[in-house]
Amino acid sequence: MKKALTVLLCRAAALVLCTVAVISLLPRITPAADAAGEKLLLLASQDDLTQSVQSIFSSYIPQTEGNTDTIPSEKPQPVMRRIGSEDSDDDWDITETPADVLALMKTAQETVREEDYIAATSEEPYLGGGTLLEENGVEIQSKIPADFYNPDIGALLEQGADLLIEDKSRPTVLVYHSHTTEAYALLDTGFYISSDARSKDNARNVVRVGDELVRALERHGYQVIHDTEIHDEDYNASYDSSRRSIEKYLEEYPSIEITIDLHRDDITYSNKTKVKPTAEVNGKKAARMMLIAGCEYGKVENYPDWEYNLRFDLAVQQQVNRMYAGVMRPVLFSQRKYNMYETHNSFLLEVGTDANTLEEACYAARMFGDALGTLLDEQYLKK
Numbered sequence: 001m002k003k004a005l006t007v008l009l010c011r012a013a014a015l016v017l018c019t020v021a022v023i024s025l026l027p028r029i030t031p032a033a034d035a036a037g038e039k040l041l042l043l044a045s046q047d048d049l050t051q052s053v054q055s056i057f058s059s060y061i062p063q064t065e066g067n068t069d070t071i072p073s074e075k076p077q078p079v080m081r082r083i084g085s086e087d088s089d090d091d092w093d094i095t096e097t098p099a100d101v102l103a104l105m106k107t108a109q110e111t112v113r114e115e116d117y118i119a120a121t122s123e124e125p126y127l128g129g130g131t132l133l134e135e136n137g138v139e140i141q142s143k144i145p146a147d148f149y150n151p152d153i154g155a156l157l158e159q160g161a162d163l164l165i166e167d168k169s170r171p172t173v174l175v176y177h178s179h180t181t182e183a184y185a186l187l188d189t190g191f192y193i194s195s196d197a198r199s200k201d202n203a204r205n206v207v208r209v210g211d212e213l214v215r216a217l218e219r220h221g222y223q224v225i226h227d228t229e230i231h232d233e234d235y236n237a238s239y240d241s242s243r244r245s246i247e248k249y250l251e252e253y254p255s256i257e258i259t260i261d262l263h264r265d266d267i268t269y270s271n272k273t274k275v276k277p278t279a280e281v282n283g284k285k286a287a288r289m290m291l292i293a294g295c296e297y298g299k300v301e302n303y304p305d306w307e308y309n310l311r312f313d314l315a316v317q318q319q320v321n322r323m324y325a326g327v328m329r330p331v332l333f334s335q336r337k338y339n340m341y342e343t344h345n346s347f348l349l350e351v352g353t354d355a356n357t358l359e360e361a362c363y364a365a366r367m368f369g370d371a372l373g374t375l376l377d378e379q380y381l382k383k
Contacts, residue, residue, distance in 0.1 A: 092219065094366050095284045097359050098212075104204055105359065108186035117191035119272035121355040126267060126275045132330060138318045139330035144295050151333065153314060161312040162344045163257055163380045168222045171253040172376075175214055175260045176227035177206045178242040178338070179235075182264045184209075184358040188285070192274050192355050197266075202228060204358055209351050210262045212362045216369025220377060225249055225256070243339045250342065258312075258345045261338065264361065265290065265350040276355035279326040281367065287352025287360040289368060290329040291317055294336040303337050308344035316347070319375040324367040 130143040135153035142151060165172055183199035183206075185192055199205045207228050214224045227249065231241040242261065250256055264287075267275035277288035293310045296303040313331050320328050329350075340346040349368070352361045 094216075094370060095282050095363065098362060100203060101208075101359050101362060105186050105357075112187060112189075112193065116193040116195075117189070118193060119191065119274065121185075121190055121192055121274050121276040122269075123276050123278045126277060127330070128267070130332075130334070136318065137321050138314050139328075140314075141330040141332050143332070143334035144297055148297055149295065151310070156307075156311050156314050157318060159311050161315050161380060162308045163312065163376075165257060165376060165381045167255070168220075168376070168381060170255040171223045171225050171249075172255060173217055173222055173224045173258045173260065174227065174246065174249050174253075174256050175210045175224060175262055176229075176242055176245055177210060177231065177263065178238045178261050179232045179263050180205065180207060180228070180230040180238075181232055182206045182266075182354070184264060184352065184354060184356055184361050186358055188357050188360075197354050200230065206262050206264055206351070206361075208358065209264070209361045209365045212365040213260070213262065213369040216366045217373050219370070220373030222373060222376065225253065239338055243342070246339055246342050257343060259339070259343055260346075261340075261348045262365075263348060263350050264356070265353040267353050267355075274355035275353060277329060277352060278356065278360065281324050281327055281363075284363060285357075285360050286324075286327050286364040286367065287356035288327055288329050289320075289352070289364055290332055290350040292332045292334075292336060292338075292348040292350065294338065294340050295333065296337075298335040300335045300337045303341050305341065305344060306337075309340050309346055312345045313347050315379070316372060316375060320368060320371040323371045323374065327364055327367055 127141060130141045131146070133140040133142055133151060133153060136157060138153050138157065140151055140153065181198045181200050183196060183201075183204055185196040186204070202208060207226075210226055210228075214226045217224050227242075227245050229241075229245055231245070232238040234241070246259055250259075265277075267277075269275070277290075279286050279288050291313045293306075293313045294300060294303060295306050295310075310331075310333065317328050317331055336348075338348055340348065351364050351368075
Protein backbone atom coordinates (compact mmCIF):
# COMPACT_ATOMS: atom_id res chain seq x y z
CA MET A 1 0.00 0.00 0.00
CA LYS A 2 2.70 2.51 1.00
CA LYS A 3 4.79 1.64 -2.06
CA ALA A 4 1.86 2.07 -4.41
CA LEU A 5 0.94 5.37 -2.80
CA THR A 6 4.52 6.61 -3.10
CA VAL A 7 4.73 5.69 -6.78
CA LEU A 8 1.40 7.32 -7.49
CA LEU A 9 2.31 10.57 -5.76
CA CYS A 10 5.61 10.72 -7.62
CA ARG A 11 3.83 10.27 -10.92
CA ALA A 12 1.34 13.00 -10.08
CA ALA A 13 4.05 15.43 -8.96
CA ALA A 14 6.11 14.82 -12.11
CA LEU A 15 3.08 15.32 -14.29
CA VAL A 16 2.16 18.60 -12.60
CA LEU A 17 5.73 19.91 -12.93
CA CYS A 18 5.83 19.01 -16.64
CA THR A 19 2.47 20.66 -17.24
CA VAL A 20 3.50 23.90 -15.48
CA ALA A 21 6.79 23.96 -17.38
CA VAL A 22 5.13 23.52 -20.78
CA ILE A 23 2.44 26.13 -20.08
CA SER A 24 5.01 28.69 -18.89
CA LEU A 25 7.02 28.19 -22.09
CA LEU A 26 4.04 28.44 -24.47
CA PRO A 27 4.56 32.12 -25.43
CA ARG A 28 8.14 31.27 -26.55
CA ILE A 29 7.49 28.18 -28.65
CA THR A 30 5.45 27.31 -31.69
CA PRO A 31 1.64 27.06 -31.69
CA ALA A 32 2.01 23.29 -31.71
CA ALA A 33 2.97 23.54 -28.05
CA ASP A 34 -0.51 24.84 -27.34
CA ALA A 35 -1.94 21.47 -28.32
CA ALA A 36 0.76 19.69 -26.33
CA GLY A 37 -0.09 21.70 -23.22
CA GLU A 38 -3.74 20.86 -23.60
CA LYS A 39 -2.94 17.16 -23.92
CA LEU A 40 -0.89 17.25 -20.72
CA LEU A 41 -3.72 18.97 -18.91
CA LEU A 42 -6.09 16.34 -20.24
CA LEU A 43 -3.75 13.57 -19.14
CA ALA A 44 -3.69 15.04 -15.65
CA SER A 45 -7.41 14.46 -15.38
CA GLN A 46 -7.72 11.16 -17.19
CA ASP A 47 -9.62 8.32 -15.67
CA ASP A 48 -6.68 5.96 -15.12
CA LEU A 49 -4.96 8.32 -12.68
CA THR A 50 -8.22 9.27 -11.00
CA GLN A 51 -9.26 5.66 -10.64
CA SER A 52 -5.86 4.75 -9.16
CA VAL A 53 -6.26 7.43 -6.51
CA GLN A 54 -9.81 6.30 -5.78
CA SER A 55 -8.77 2.63 -5.53
CA ILE A 56 -6.06 3.42 -2.98
CA PHE A 57 -8.05 5.84 -0.85
CA SER A 58 -11.53 4.33 -1.18
CA SER A 59 -11.26 2.35 2.02
CA TYR A 60 -10.37 5.53 3.94
CA ILE A 61 -13.24 7.66 2.60
CA PRO A 62 -16.45 7.36 4.62
CA GLN A 63 -19.52 6.46 2.53
CA THR A 64 -22.39 8.87 3.10
CA GLU A 65 -26.05 8.11 2.73
CA GLY A 66 -28.84 10.39 1.68
CA ASN A 67 -28.37 13.18 -0.88
CA THR A 68 -25.72 12.19 -3.42
CA ASP A 69 -26.44 14.97 -5.95
CA THR A 70 -23.41 16.49 -7.64
CA ILE A 71 -23.04 19.62 -9.72
CA PRO A 72 -22.90 18.50 -13.38
CA SER A 73 -20.08 19.89 -15.50
CA GLU A 74 -21.21 22.28 -18.21
CA LYS A 75 -21.35 20.82 -21.69
CA PRO A 76 -19.21 22.73 -24.22
CA GLN A 77 -21.19 24.84 -26.66
CA PRO A 78 -20.12 23.88 -30.18
CA VAL A 79 -21.13 27.28 -31.56
CA MET A 80 -18.95 29.22 -29.13
CA ARG A 81 -15.23 29.48 -29.78
CA ARG A 82 -12.93 30.10 -26.84
CA ILE A 83 -10.59 33.05 -26.91
CA GLY A 84 -7.20 31.46 -27.43
CA SER A 85 -3.62 32.62 -27.65
CA GLU A 86 -3.97 33.26 -31.36
CA ASP A 87 -6.59 35.91 -30.62
CA SER A 88 -4.36 38.00 -28.38
CA ASP A 89 -1.19 38.08 -30.46
CA ASP A 90 0.02 41.67 -30.58
CA ASP A 91 1.49 41.11 -34.03
CA TRP A 92 -1.82 39.94 -35.57
CA ASP A 93 -1.84 41.28 -39.12
CA ILE A 94 -5.37 42.19 -40.14
CA THR A 95 -4.36 42.16 -43.81
CA GLU A 96 -2.99 38.61 -43.74
CA THR A 97 -4.92 36.07 -45.80
CA PRO A 98 -5.83 32.96 -43.75
CA ALA A 99 -3.92 29.83 -44.76
CA ASP A 100 -7.07 27.85 -45.55
CA VAL A 101 -8.30 30.56 -47.90
CA LEU A 102 -4.91 30.64 -49.64
CA ALA A 103 -5.17 26.87 -50.12
CA LEU A 104 -8.60 27.21 -51.73
CA MET A 105 -7.28 29.93 -54.03
CA LYS A 106 -4.35 27.75 -55.08
CA THR A 107 -6.64 24.83 -55.90
CA ALA A 108 -8.92 27.12 -57.92
CA GLN A 109 -5.98 28.45 -59.91
CA GLU A 110 -5.04 24.91 -60.83
CA THR A 111 -8.53 23.76 -61.81
CA VAL A 112 -10.51 26.73 -63.20
CA ARG A 113 -10.88 26.86 -66.97
CA GLU A 114 -11.43 29.94 -69.11
CA GLU A 115 -14.51 28.31 -70.66
CA ASP A 116 -16.11 28.20 -67.20
CA TYR A 117 -16.40 32.00 -67.16
CA ILE A 118 -19.96 33.30 -67.51
CA ALA A 119 -19.58 37.08 -67.65
CA ALA A 120 -17.48 39.98 -66.45
CA THR A 121 -17.41 41.63 -63.03
CA SER A 122 -17.42 45.37 -62.45
CA GLU A 123 -15.90 47.31 -59.56
CA GLU A 124 -17.60 50.60 -60.50
CA PRO A 125 -19.61 52.31 -57.73
CA TYR A 126 -23.21 51.13 -57.40
CA LEU A 127 -26.08 52.78 -55.49
CA GLY A 128 -29.28 51.06 -56.58
CA GLY A 129 -31.91 53.75 -56.25
CA GLY A 130 -33.38 55.76 -53.41
CA THR A 131 -32.25 59.07 -51.98
CA LEU A 132 -28.67 59.42 -50.78
CA LEU A 133 -28.35 61.30 -47.47
CA GLU A 134 -24.99 62.21 -45.90
CA GLU A 135 -23.86 63.86 -42.69
CA ASN A 136 -20.75 63.55 -40.54
CA GLY A 137 -19.26 61.00 -42.93
CA VAL A 138 -22.29 58.71 -42.56
CA GLU A 139 -24.48 57.87 -45.55
CA ILE A 140 -28.02 56.52 -45.86
CA GLN A 141 -29.57 55.18 -49.03
CA SER A 142 -33.21 55.86 -48.13
CA LYS A 143 -36.06 54.16 -49.93
CA ILE A 144 -38.63 55.56 -47.49
CA PRO A 145 -40.61 58.67 -48.56
CA ALA A 146 -39.31 61.78 -46.79
CA ASP A 147 -42.87 62.82 -45.87
CA PHE A 148 -43.13 59.60 -43.81
CA TYR A 149 -39.68 59.69 -42.23
CA ASN A 150 -36.69 61.83 -43.11
CA PRO A 151 -33.67 60.57 -41.14
CA ASP A 152 -31.81 63.25 -39.17
CA ILE A 153 -28.40 61.57 -39.21
CA GLY A 154 -26.82 64.05 -36.80
CA ALA A 155 -29.59 63.65 -34.21
CA LEU A 156 -29.59 59.86 -34.51
CA LEU A 157 -25.81 59.75 -34.01
CA GLU A 158 -26.16 62.04 -31.01
CA GLN A 159 -28.73 59.70 -29.44
CA GLY A 160 -26.55 56.65 -30.05
CA ALA A 161 -27.57 53.07 -29.47
CA ASP A 162 -29.79 51.77 -26.68
CA LEU A 163 -26.99 49.62 -25.37
CA LEU A 164 -25.04 49.00 -22.17
CA ILE A 165 -22.81 45.94 -21.97
CA GLU A 166 -22.39 44.87 -18.35
CA ASP A 167 -19.83 42.10 -18.87
CA LYS A 168 -18.28 41.34 -22.24
CA SER A 169 -16.97 37.98 -21.03
CA ARG A 170 -20.58 36.75 -21.11
CA PRO A 171 -22.20 36.01 -24.50
CA THR A 172 -22.84 39.47 -25.96
CA VAL A 173 -22.99 39.05 -29.75
CA LEU A 174 -24.78 36.48 -31.89
CA VAL A 175 -23.60 36.01 -35.48
CA TYR A 176 -25.83 33.90 -37.73
CA HIS A 177 -26.62 33.44 -41.42
CA SER A 178 -30.18 33.25 -42.72
CA HIS A 179 -28.79 32.49 -46.19
CA THR A 180 -26.04 30.20 -45.01
CA THR A 181 -25.01 28.80 -48.39
CA GLU A 182 -24.23 32.17 -50.00
CA ALA A 183 -20.69 31.83 -51.32
CA TYR A 184 -17.91 33.82 -52.97
CA ALA A 185 -15.55 33.66 -55.90
CA LEU A 186 -12.10 32.33 -55.15
CA LEU A 187 -10.09 34.20 -57.80
CA ASP A 188 -9.94 37.86 -58.79
CA THR A 189 -10.05 37.34 -62.56
CA GLY A 190 -12.52 39.97 -63.78
CA PHE A 191 -15.03 37.18 -64.53
CA TYR A 192 -17.28 34.91 -62.49
CA ILE A 193 -18.33 31.28 -62.80
CA SER A 194 -21.54 29.50 -61.81
CA SER A 195 -20.02 27.57 -58.90
CA ASP A 196 -19.28 30.86 -57.11
CA ALA A 197 -22.91 31.45 -56.17
CA ARG A 198 -23.77 28.86 -53.50
CA SER A 199 -21.99 26.28 -51.40
CA LYS A 200 -22.82 24.12 -48.41
CA ASP A 201 -19.11 24.01 -47.66
CA ASN A 202 -18.63 26.33 -44.68
CA ALA A 203 -15.00 26.74 -45.69
CA ARG A 204 -16.02 28.99 -48.56
CA ASN A 205 -19.44 30.49 -47.83
CA VAL A 206 -20.62 33.25 -45.47
CA VAL A 207 -19.93 31.06 -42.43
CA ARG A 208 -16.21 31.30 -43.16
CA VAL A 209 -16.53 35.09 -43.37
CA GLY A 210 -18.44 35.04 -40.09
CA ASP A 211 -15.49 33.22 -38.52
CA GLU A 212 -13.30 36.24 -39.27
CA LEU A 213 -15.84 38.64 -37.76
CA VAL A 214 -16.05 36.47 -34.65
CA ARG A 215 -12.28 36.27 -34.37
CA ALA A 216 -11.91 40.06 -34.53
CA LEU A 217 -14.56 40.61 -31.84
CA GLU A 218 -12.98 37.98 -29.61
CA ARG A 219 -9.68 39.81 -29.85
CA HIS A 220 -11.47 42.67 -28.09
CA GLY A 221 -12.53 40.24 -25.37
CA TYR A 222 -16.17 39.82 -26.42
CA GLN A 223 -17.84 36.45 -26.06
CA VAL A 224 -19.51 35.67 -29.38
CA ILE A 225 -21.86 32.89 -30.41
CA HIS A 226 -21.58 31.84 -34.05
CA ASP A 227 -24.59 29.93 -35.30
CA THR A 228 -23.46 27.87 -38.30
CA GLU A 229 -26.70 25.98 -38.93
CA ILE A 230 -27.82 25.94 -42.56
CA HIS A 231 -31.07 27.93 -42.68
CA ASP A 232 -31.70 28.12 -46.42
CA GLU A 233 -32.31 24.50 -47.35
CA ASP A 234 -35.79 25.88 -48.00
CA TYR A 235 -34.87 29.34 -49.25
CA ASN A 236 -38.37 30.79 -48.75
CA ALA A 237 -38.38 29.68 -45.11
CA SER A 238 -34.82 30.78 -44.30
CA TYR A 239 -35.77 33.70 -42.03
CA ASP A 240 -38.27 31.54 -40.14
CA SER A 241 -35.51 28.99 -39.59
CA SER A 242 -32.94 31.54 -38.42
CA ARG A 243 -35.52 33.20 -36.15
CA ARG A 244 -35.94 29.94 -34.25
CA SER A 245 -32.18 29.84 -33.66
CA ILE A 246 -32.07 33.49 -32.58
CA GLU A 247 -34.85 33.04 -30.06
CA LYS A 248 -33.26 29.86 -28.72
CA TYR A 249 -29.97 31.68 -28.08
CA LEU A 250 -31.65 34.77 -26.63
CA GLU A 251 -33.51 32.56 -24.16
CA GLU A 252 -30.40 30.59 -23.27
CA TYR A 253 -28.11 33.63 -23.09
CA PRO A 254 -30.10 36.72 -22.01
CA SER A 255 -26.84 38.70 -21.96
CA ILE A 256 -26.88 38.81 -25.80
CA GLU A 257 -27.40 42.42 -26.90
CA ILE A 258 -26.39 42.35 -30.57
CA THR A 259 -27.48 40.02 -33.35
CA ILE A 260 -25.78 40.11 -36.76
CA ASP A 261 -27.24 38.33 -39.78
CA LEU A 262 -24.22 38.11 -42.10
CA HIS A 263 -24.99 37.75 -45.81
CA ARG A 264 -23.41 38.51 -49.15
CA ASP A 265 -25.18 40.55 -51.81
CA ASP A 266 -25.92 39.72 -55.46
CA ILE A 267 -26.03 42.57 -57.97
CA THR A 268 -26.32 41.50 -61.61
CA TYR A 269 -26.93 43.76 -64.61
CA SER A 270 -29.17 42.77 -67.53
CA ASN A 271 -26.08 41.91 -69.60
CA LYS A 272 -25.07 39.41 -66.85
CA THR A 273 -22.22 41.60 -65.58
CA LYS A 274 -21.97 41.30 -61.81
CA VAL A 275 -21.14 44.21 -59.53
CA LYS A 276 -18.15 43.64 -57.30
CA PRO A 277 -18.13 46.44 -54.67
CA THR A 278 -14.49 46.80 -53.70
CA ALA A 279 -12.33 49.18 -51.66
CA GLU A 280 -8.58 49.27 -51.21
CA VAL A 281 -7.49 49.53 -47.59
CA ASN A 282 -3.84 49.37 -46.55
CA GLY A 283 -2.93 48.41 -50.10
CA LYS A 284 -5.21 45.36 -50.12
CA LYS A 285 -8.59 44.80 -51.77
CA ALA A 286 -11.60 44.37 -49.52
CA ALA A 287 -15.25 43.68 -50.22
CA ARG A 288 -17.36 46.72 -49.46
CA MET A 289 -20.10 46.13 -46.89
CA MET A 290 -23.63 47.41 -46.37
CA LEU A 291 -25.83 47.54 -43.29
CA ILE A 292 -29.58 47.14 -43.79
CA ALA A 293 -31.99 49.01 -41.53
CA GLY A 294 -35.71 48.31 -41.61
CA CYS A 295 -38.75 50.49 -41.03
CA GLU A 296 -42.41 49.93 -40.18
CA TYR A 297 -43.81 51.26 -43.40
CA GLY A 298 -45.96 49.88 -46.20
CA LYS A 299 -46.03 46.10 -46.03
CA VAL A 300 -43.92 45.99 -42.83
CA GLU A 301 -45.98 45.67 -39.64
CA ASN A 302 -45.39 44.98 -35.93
CA TYR A 303 -41.98 46.63 -35.84
CA PRO A 304 -42.51 49.65 -33.56
CA ASP A 305 -38.92 49.81 -32.24
CA TRP A 306 -37.20 50.02 -35.64
CA GLU A 307 -35.52 53.38 -34.98
CA TYR A 308 -33.33 51.84 -32.24
CA ASN A 309 -31.68 49.61 -34.83
CA LEU A 310 -31.19 52.54 -37.20
CA ARG A 311 -29.39 54.44 -34.45
CA PHE A 312 -27.09 51.51 -33.83
CA ASP A 313 -26.45 51.02 -37.56
CA LEU A 314 -25.37 54.62 -37.98
CA ALA A 315 -23.05 54.48 -34.95
CA VAL A 316 -21.44 51.32 -36.33
CA GLN A 317 -21.05 52.72 -39.84
CA GLN A 318 -19.45 55.89 -38.50
CA GLN A 319 -16.92 53.90 -36.47
CA VAL A 320 -15.98 51.65 -39.40
CA ASN A 321 -15.56 54.70 -41.62
CA ARG A 322 -13.27 56.34 -39.07
CA MET A 323 -11.00 53.33 -38.85
CA TYR A 324 -11.23 51.91 -42.37
CA ALA A 325 -12.37 54.62 -44.78
CA GLY A 326 -14.17 53.53 -47.91
CA VAL A 327 -15.08 50.00 -46.91
CA MET A 328 -18.74 50.75 -46.09
CA ARG A 329 -21.54 51.34 -48.57
CA PRO A 330 -24.43 53.60 -47.48
CA VAL A 331 -26.86 52.14 -44.94
CA LEU A 332 -29.83 50.75 -46.89
CA PHE A 333 -32.99 52.10 -45.20
CA SER A 334 -36.19 50.58 -46.55
CA GLN A 335 -39.41 48.76 -45.70
CA ARG A 336 -37.74 45.64 -44.39
CA LYS A 337 -37.99 43.73 -41.16
CA TYR A 338 -36.32 40.33 -41.41
CA ASN A 339 -35.42 39.34 -37.80
CA MET A 340 -34.15 42.74 -36.74
CA TYR A 341 -36.99 43.24 -34.25
CA GLU A 342 -35.51 40.63 -31.91
CA THR A 343 -33.28 43.17 -30.13
CA HIS A 344 -32.71 46.93 -30.26
CA ASN A 345 -29.26 46.31 -31.72
CA SER A 346 -29.82 43.93 -34.61
CA PHE A 347 -28.78 44.36 -38.21
CA LEU A 348 -28.29 42.55 -41.46
CA LEU A 349 -24.77 42.90 -42.85
CA GLU A 350 -24.04 42.36 -46.53
CA VAL A 351 -20.34 41.57 -47.03
CA GLY A 352 -19.59 42.07 -50.70
CA THR A 353 -21.34 40.13 -53.47
CA ASP A 354 -20.83 36.75 -55.09
CA ALA A 355 -18.40 38.51 -57.47
CA ASN A 356 -16.11 39.41 -54.60
CA THR A 357 -13.52 36.87 -53.55
CA LEU A 358 -13.57 34.99 -50.28
CA GLU A 359 -10.26 36.64 -49.44
CA GLU A 360 -11.75 40.12 -49.93
CA ALA A 361 -14.80 39.24 -47.83
CA CYS A 362 -12.73 37.79 -44.97
CA TYR A 363 -10.54 40.91 -44.91
CA ALA A 364 -13.63 43.13 -44.77
CA ALA A 365 -15.14 41.09 -41.93
CA ARG A 366 -11.97 41.44 -39.86
CA MET A 367 -12.04 45.22 -40.28
CA PHE A 368 -15.73 45.35 -39.41
CA GLY A 369 -15.23 43.24 -36.28
CA ASP A 370 -12.25 45.32 -35.20
CA ALA A 371 -14.21 48.56 -35.60
CA LEU A 372 -17.30 47.16 -33.87
CA GLY A 373 -15.21 45.90 -30.95
CA THR A 374 -13.57 49.32 -30.63
CA LEU A 375 -16.95 51.08 -30.68
CA LEU A 376 -18.37 48.80 -27.99
CA ASP A 377 -15.27 49.27 -25.82
CA GLU A 378 -15.30 53.05 -26.12
CA GLN A 379 -19.01 53.84 -25.92
CA TYR A 380 -21.14 50.95 -24.73
CA LEU A 381 -19.14 48.92 -22.22
CA LYS A 382 -19.98 49.63 -18.60
CA LYS A 383 -16.91 51.19 -16.96
